[in-house]
Amino acid sequence: MDPLLRIVDLHKSFGSLEVLTGVSTDVARGEKLSIIGPSGSGKTTLLRCINYLEKPTSGHIYIDDKLIGEKQVDGKFVHLSDRELAEERAEIGFVFQRFNLFPHLSALDNVTVAPRRALGVPKAEADARAMAMLEKVGLAHKADEFPERLSGGQQQRVAIARVLAMQPKLLLFDEATSALDPELIGEVLKVMRELADEGRTMVIVTHEIQFAAEVSDRVIFMDGGNIVEEGSPGEILKNANHERTRTFLSQIIER
Amino acid sequence: MIEFIAGYGDYIWDWLPEMAIASLQTLQLMVVSFCLACVLGMIVALLRISRFGVLRAIAKIYIGFFRGVPVLVILYWIYFALPEMGYEVLVISSYTAAILGLGIHGAAFLAEIFRSGIESLHRGQMEAALSLGMTPAKAMSYIILPQAIRVVVPPIANYTVGLLKETALCSIIAAPELMLRAKDLASSSFLPMHAFVLAAIFYYIMSFPLMRLAEHLEVRMGAGR
Amino acid sequence: MGEFLTKLWQWSPEVLPVLWFATGMTVVVTVGALIVALILGLLIALMRISRVRWIRWIALIYTDVLRGTPALVQLFIIYFGLSDLGIEFDPVTAAIVGLGINGAAYVGEIYRAGIEAIHKGQMEASLSLGMTPIKAMRFIILPQAVRIMLPPLCNYAILLVKDTAIISTIAAPEIMFEARRLVQATFMHSVSGQIYLMCAFFYLALTLPLSHIAKRLEQAKERWQ
Numbered sequence: 093m094d095p096l097l098r099i100v101d102l103h104k105s106f107g108s109l110e111v112l113t114g115v116s117t118d119v120a121r122g123e124k125l126s127i128i129g130p131s132g133s134g135k136t137t138l139l140r141c142i143n144y145l146e147k148p149t150s151g152h153i154y155i156d157d158k159l160i161g162e163k164q165v166d167g168k169f170v171h172l173s174d175r176e177l178a179e180e181r182a183e184i185g186f187v188f189q190r191f192n193l194f195p196h197l198s199a200l201d202n203v204t205v206a207p208r209r210a211l212g213v214p215k216a217e218a219d220a221r222a223m224a225m226l227e228k229v230g231l232a233h234k235a236d237e238f239p240e241r242l243s244g245g246q247q248q249r250v251a252i253a254r255v256l257a258m259q260p261k262l263l264l265f266d267e268a269t270s271a272l273d274p275e276l277i278g279e280v281l282k283v284m285r286e287l288a289d290e291g292r293t294m295v296i297v298t299h300e301i302q303f304a305a306e307v308s309d310r311v312i313f314m315d316g317g318n319i320v321e322e323g324s325p326g327e328i329l330k331n332a333n334h335e336r337t338r339t340f341l342s343q344i345i346e347r
Numbered sequence: 348m349i350e351f352i353a354g355y356g357d358y359i360w361d362w363l364p365e366m367a368i369a370s371l372q373t374l375q376l377m378v379v380s381f382c383l384a385c386v387l388g389m390i391v392a393l394l395r396i397s398r399f400g401v402l403r404a405i406a407k408i409y410i411g412f413f414r415g416v417p418v419l420v421i422l423y424w425i426y427f428a429l430p431e432m433g434y435e436v437l438v439i440s441s442y443t444a445a446i447l448g449l450g451i452h453g454a455a456f457l458a459e460i461f462r463s464g465i466e467s468l469h470r471g472q473m474e475a476a477l478s479l480g481m482t483p484a485k486a487m488s489y490i491i492l493p494q495a496i497r498v499v500v501p502p503i504a505n506y507t508v509g510l511l512k513e514t515a516l517c518s519i520i521a522a523p524e525l526m527l528r529a530k531d532l533a534s535s536s537f538l539p540m541h542a543f544v545l546a547a548i549f550y551y552i553m554s555f556p557l558m559r560l561a562e563h564l565e566v567r568m569g570a571g572r
Numbered sequence: 573m574g575e576f577l578t579k580l581w582q583w584s585p586e587v588l589p590v591l592w593f594a595t596g597m598t599v600v601v602t603v604g605a606l607i608v609a610l611i612l613g614l615l616i617a618l619m620r621i622s623r624v625r626w627i628r629w630i631a632l633i634y635t636d637v638l639r640g641t642p643a644l645v646q647l648f649i650i651y652f653g654l655s656d657l658g659i660e661f662d663p664v665t666a667a668i669v670g671l672g673i674n675g676a677a678y679v680g681e682i683y684r685a686g687i688e689a690i691h692k693g694q695m696e697a698s699l700s701l702g703m704t705p706i707k708a709m710r711f712i713i714l715p716q717a718v719r720i721m722l723p724p725l726c727n728y729a730i731l732l733v734k735d736t737a738i739i740s741t742i743a744a745p746e747i748m749f750e751a752r753r754l755v756q757a758t759f760m761h762s763v764s765g766q767i768y769l770m771c772a773f774f775y776l777a778l779t780l781p782l783s784h785i786a787k788r789l790e791q792a793k794e795r796w797q
Contacts, residue, residue, distance in 0.1 A: 145474055174482040182480025192475035196494050206479035209489050251475075258479060353650035415730075415779035416772045417737035417747055424772075427755070508640070515642035519741060526644060547641045547649065554640040572770035 094157060096121045096293050097142070097262060101247045102151035104137055110236035111137045114151070117297060119262075124288050126304035126325075128316035129296045130340055138314070139266050142295070143184045144177060155183070155262060182210055185255035187269040191247045193239040193254075199226065200235040203254045211258070218257075225253035230282050245276030252283055263287065265296040301344055305329055313337045354541055362532055362545060369528035370549045375526050376445055376514045381507060383450030388457025395462050406458065406541035408445030419516055426520040445522035449513055456506055464499035465491060501568050504561035511554050525549055587754060587767055594750035595774045598736045601667050601746060602778075605732055613679030620684050631680070638677035644738050646674050651742045665739025671732065678728055686721035687713065688708040723793055726786035733778045737742035747771050 095118035104112040111134045119125050127135045136184050140146040142153055144161035152169075153160040160180055162169045173179070203285035207213040213221070229249040239247055248268060257265065265284065269277040281303050288294060288307045298304055301302045304311055305325040312322040313332070321328060321337045332338045355362075395406035413421070426444035439447075468491055476486035518526035529546035533539040619631035638646065647670040649663060662668070690713050698708035740748035749773045755764040 127499060143478055145478065174484065178477070178480050178482040180480075181478055184478070186475075186478040188475060188478075190468070190471055192471035194472065194475070194490050194494075196497070205489055206476075206481060209485050210480040210482075241418075254479065389584070411780070411783075412776070415734075415776045415783065416782060417734040418774050419737040419740070420768055420775065423748070423752075424765065424768045428768050485578075512642040515644045516738065518644070526642065529645070530648075533630075533648075533652065540649060540654070543645055543649045543652065548646045550641045550645060555636075558636070558640055558715055 093119075095119055097155060097295070098121075098154040098157075099138075099142070100152045100154070100215050102138065102141060102153070103149045104134070104141060104146060105149045110149075111317055112141070112148070112151075115314075115318055116151075117312065117319060117322070120293045122293055124294045124296065124308045125310050125312065127295065127314055128299070128301065128304060128340070128344075129320075131159060132135055132303065133314040134317040135314045136266055139186075139264050139295065142262075142264060143181050143186050145186070157211075159306070178210060182206075182240075182258055183261050185258060185260035185263045187248070187251055187263070187265045187268045189271050191239075191244070191251045191271075193247050193251055195239050198238055199250045199253075200230065202239070202250055203257045206254065207257050211266055221257050222253070225256045226250070228256065228278070228286075229253045243276060244272045246270065247280045248280045249283055253285075256287075261293065263292055263294045265294065265298065266267040267299065269298070269300060276346045277289050299344065301329065301341070313340065315340070348465070351541070354538060355545075358532075358536055358538065358541070362542070363529055365532065365548050366525060366545060369523070369525040370553060373514045373524040373526075373550075374553065376442070376449075376508070376517065376522065377511050380446050380449035380453060380514075381510055383446060384457050384510075384572065386454030387450060387454035388461060391454055391458035392461035392465070395458060396465060410455045410458050413452050414459070416452075418448060418452040418513055419519065419562075421452050421484075422516065422520050424448075438538075441517070441520050441522040444520055445514070445517035449517070453506070453510060457503065459497070460499050460502045460506065464495040467498050468494055497568055501561065501565040502562050504557070506527075508554055508557045508561055510552070511557060515550070576766065579763050580769070583763050583766060584675055584770075587763075587770055590750050590754060591774050594745060594747045596776070597664070597744065598733065598746045598774075598778070601736050601739060601744065602670065602729070602733050604664075604668035605671035605675055605736075606729060608668060609675025609679045609728075609732075612672060612676035613683055613761060615681030616676050617683035617687065620680065621687065626748060635677045635680055638674055639681075643671065643674045643735055644741065646670055647738060647742065663739065663742045663744035666742060667736070667744045671735060671739070674727065674774040675732060676733075678731075679725070682721050682728065683717075683725045685724075686717040689720050690716045719793055723786055726782060726789055729781050730782045730786065733782070734775065737775075746772055 097119035098106060099117050100116055102112050102115045103110065113134075115134070115138055117125075125337045127138065129135050137146055141148050142160070144153075146271050147161065152162075158180075159169075161177065162168070162171055163176070193199075194205065197205060200219065200222050203225055203328060204213075204215070204218040207221060223235060224234055226235055229252055231246060231249055231253065234242060234246060234250075240249070242250065252268075268284065272280065277300070281300065284294075284296070284303075285307055296304065296308070308325050310322060311325050311328040313320050313334070313336075315336050321332060321334050328337065329341065332341060391406050391409055394402045395410065397403055422444065425448050426439070426441060429439075460550055472490055472494070473483075473486055476490045477483065481489070493495075514522075514524050515526040518530060521527060525546055529542045533542035536542065574758050588749060616631050616634060619627050620635070622631075627643045647667070650670045650673070651663070651666040654661065655765065694712055694716065695705070695708055698712045736746055740752065743749060751767050755767055
């Protein structure tokens with residue numbers, strides 16, 4: 093089977109600082125990939141390049157063999173219009189570290205706004221879909237609450253429901269639990285675990301090594317803008333080859 | 348004090364209705380200028396945050412210029428200078444000149460308020476909206492602007508109070524409003540202090556509800572975040 | 573447009589020196605009024621936080637009325653009105669007094685907000701450490717409050733510069749008055765547009781640097797917080 097996601101030689105610089113130095117990897121359909129690494133390693137930037145929140149300096153990304161963020165016109169690569177980009181992003185689900193719920197909308201409206209306004213789904217159908225997703229993350233009873241009344245863990249779960257309502261092919265998690273108080277992390281990880289069990293394709297940037305080990309098919313260790321090592325969770329976490337990997341892991345696990 | 352009030356004498360019976368009518372003219376002037384300033388201000392604000400450097404630059408210059416120059420200069424320019432330079436076709440009434448002057452000047456302030464409002468929103472809001480597959484335009488309509496409106500209402504209320512007071516300057520270009528009426532009554536009666544104090548009372552009556560509203564909005568919308 | 577600019581260039585040698593001196597007068601009035609406002613404003617602010625009710629009320633009414641009526645009306649009341657009572661002011665003094673009294677209302681609010689922003693916990697900590705309230709004010713509260721107050725004070729200064737334009741109505745020899753005088757000299761009628769444009773630039777020469785300073789102060793304040 094063709095990989096769902098292909099990242100080919102991705103470079104990204106912010107001014108003179110090169111944050112991604114030629115990253116390449118594939119993610120198969122239904123694969124769960126975890127990315128770990130120290131801060132500044134480029135893992136968040138990599139994730140943000142996949143849904144084109146950051147424009148790569150060079151390199152290409154393909155989802156289902158379709159070029160993301162650009163198109164080829166007469167052999168040259170050209171930027172997409174706002175609409176085309178929006179359509180592509182609709183198929184990718186991105187969960188932010190800081191949730192980014194829309195404070196002026198209730199939980200239910202947060203989940204329905206994108207299907208209704210971006211996809212044109214009629215209200216009744218959007219509401220039904222939204223309630224189903226909120227049910228899935230265990231928050232159907234909070235549908236009419238506004239974000240400021242929800243705990244961090246609840247907000248993040250609503251954010252996940254919001255993403256699921258768009259029925260994306262690929263789920264990206266950018267340190268989804270890093271901004272949560274410890275006692276709230278569990279409820280979010282539970283939802284993520286369920287999504288993994290459903291066979292979804294997920295790319296997870298995380299500090300939760302334990303969780304990464306349980307849920308992933310493959311783990312990538314990034315440092316200095318590139319992939320230093322990759323392998324199954326067992327390989328990486330127990331028997332890392334590289335010095336840097338082992339140093340990082342020992343620091344994390346000590347915590 | 349008593350002497351002062353006695354000084355109004357019989358004038359008060361004429362002055363009260365005349366100033367009341369002039370106050371209505373002032374309010375009308377304020378409302379129309381406000382509408383112009385709002386519309387222009389929104390346009391300039393959108394230019395200010397446009398992705399095209401040229402448009403942003405034009406907006407920046409507009410805002411920088413009109414915020415740094417007294418509104419009186421603008422009023423003079425529109426009302427006196429244009430006709431005097433020989434552009435007969437642009438001879439306009441003082442009322443129109445007043446509206447244009449206040450509107451064009453005010454737009455610069457409102458544009459800054461709008462821009463601040465939009466930018467005060469966390470960048471994450473835009474990113475979340477884009478990630479969900481909305482175009483920037485849709486993200487603006489459904490996510491950014493609704494929130495921005497809540498943020499800009501208090502400063503706009505404040506601006507409105509200032510605008511009410513600015514209408515008094517239009518008396519200098521003889522636009523029909525309260526201050527001009529007060530000057531007329533002052534000179535025809537040789538009781539300037541009485542005339543202007545009464546005018547001040549009318550102004551205060553008009554601005555009092557606006558000021559209270561502005562304070563109330565400040566509390567309601569400021570604390571909300 | 574070309575003709576406009578040519579005339580601008582042609583007439584500059586006549587116009588610029590006049591406006592230059594007028595700008596000096598604008599600066600004098602601004603500084604004078606600012607000093608009055610800073611001193612009187614402090615008094616008002618202290619009255620506003622007094623523990624005696626009626627003192628608080630007087631200051632509150634003062635502030636509200638002066639902020640709720642146009643500065644032009646206040647200026648006229650002081651200038652024309654007081655001449656009624658036999659007190660004669662020359663235009664410049666009247667301008668400084670009028671704008672200063674008006675300014676005290678704004679500056680008072682700035683002081684008050686600054687002090688109240690710091691007040692509680694800091695005062696409690698200082699008192700707990702054994703300082704008298706006065707020492708606490710002097711060494712702990714006011715130094716911090718000053719940093720908070722500088723940006724709005726600077727912004728007020730900018731407003732004041734622009735407000736000085738209104739004193740042209742009482743014949744104070746500042747920018748707008750001198751400009752109007754030039755324009756009314758028959759041979760300069762046709763370049764009134766250029767003359768007022770030059771006025772605008774002189775104002776900008778005063779307000780733009782102040783804006784820059786205000787921005788820097790704001791950034792310094794944010795970093796410090």
